[in-house]
Amino acid sequence: MYDVIIIGAGPAGLTSALYLGRANKNVLVLEAKSYGGQIVNASKIKNYPGVEEISGFDFSTNLYNQVKKLGIEIKYETVLRIKDDKTVVTNNEEYKAKAIIIATGSENRKLNIEKERDFVGKGVSYCATCDGNFYKEKIVAINGGGNTALEDALYLSDIAKEVYLIHRREEFRGENVYLDEIKKKDNIKLILNATISSINGDNKLESITIKDKDEQEQLIKIDGLFIAIGQEPKNEIFSNVVDLDSRGYIIATDDVHTKTKGIYVAGDARVKSLRQLTTAVSDGSIAATVAIKEMNTL
Numbered sequence: 001m002y003d004v005i006i007i008g009a010g011p012a013g014l015t016s017a018l019y020l021g022r023a024n025k026n027v028l029v030l031e032a033k034s035y036g037g038q039i040v041n042a043s044k045i046k047n048y049p050g051v052e053e054i055s056g057f058d059f060s061t062n063l064y065n066q067v068k069k070l071g072i073e074i075k076y077e078t079v080l081r082i083k084d085d086k087t088v089v090t091n092n093e094e095y096k097a098k099a100i101i102i103a104t105g106s107e108n109r110k111l112n113i114e115k116e117r118d119f120v121g122k123g124v125s126y127c128a129t130c131d132g133n134f135y136k137e138k139i140v141a142i143n144g145g146g147n148t149a150l151e152d153a154l155y156l157s158d159i160a161k162e163v164y165l166i167h168r169r170e171e172f173r174g175e176n177v178y179l180d181e182i183k184k185k186d187n188i189k190l191i192l193n194a195t196i197s198s199i200n201g202d203n204k205l206e207s208i209t210i211k212d213k214d215e216q217e218q219l220i221k222i223d224g225l226f227i228a229i230g231q232e233p234k235n236e237i238f239s240n241v242v243d244l245d246s247r248g249y250i251i252a253t254d255d256v257h258t259k260t261k262g263i264y265v266a267g268d269a270r271v272k273s274l275r276q277l278t279t280a281v282s283d284g285s286i287a288a289t290v291a292i293k294e295m296n297t298l
């Protein structure tokens with residue numbers, strides 16, 4: 001029996017672990033893939049207060065080491081569901097806790113077009129910092145208009161010969177500070193008001209077809225396509241113990257409380273107005289603190 005099981009070892013989950021470990025609680029962190037969550041792929045973090053610049057990998061590794069030093073147990077298993085009695089069922093085992101913090105974040109949104117999934121690793125990627133190096137002096141395209149797409153464009157422009165940044169609207173969702181940098185780059189070409197209608201190639205990506213707002217199609221030869229169109233939650237497996245909104249995010253009352261006593265949510269997985277590193281770690285610390293306060297009543 002653990003005091004708290006944390007599901008997810010991203011910034012929210014690991015921050016909860018840090019707070020709980022420092023409060024001497026018996027904690028298990030369950031993670032399906034590897035620690036760090038989405039931020040591990042950020043090439044540079046420049047908006048974390050008090051840290052001028054750090055890579056997502058270094059940030060995540062520092063946080064992971066900070067947590068491990070407290071003796072927190074982290075197991076790499078996939079959570080399948082939470083039973084009503086707060087037993088967490090994984091692909092491997094069942095674990096019981098007084099409290100559970102769901103910090104599962106979100107996963108890359110897919111374009112959901114033909115060949116997208118088949119060509120992952122064959123020209124299609126969701127992570128510029130992971131795969132960018134394969135495209136030295138090649139032609140790449142990025143799809144999206146948020147901070148991730150803008151950052152990816154800048155990152156790839158230092159590696160690839162030519163970078164197309166394709167966005168479905170005229171205005172970007174990402175911050176101007178990135179856009180100003182992009183405009184200074186000779187090898188980034190903006191394609192606005194356009195969507196990708198097909199991914200082409202026999203066994204690997206060879207080109208994409210884009211469609212503008214007048215439905216005019218154009219074929220662009222590229223070697224790599226980086227899809228950066230945001231994230232989606234993956235909370236359906238928890239729907240017996242938490243309420244979800246229409247987009248699948250967990251509805252939290254009072255920051256981190258879900259509808260089930262002793263089950264809390266932290267980070268991108270919940271309904272919130274700003275999904276950033278700062279708000280994820282904020283949630284993580286609140287969830288842990290609330291769990292500690294309420295532990296005797298659970």
Ligand code: NAP
Binds near residue numbers: 147274
């Ligand atoms: P995001 O802000 O949600 O942006 C997603 C972008 O993809 C939007 O421009 C959206 O277009 C577009 N899009 C969505 N679905 C699409 C589809 N089916 N086809 C074509 N385009 C589609 O996602 P994000 O850029 O991954 O960022 C996620 C969060 O992390 C944000 O809060 C962001 O600020 C934060 N972040 C911060 C940093 C940083 O501060 N250093 C770096 C990366 C990310 P519309 O604009 O038309 O909706």
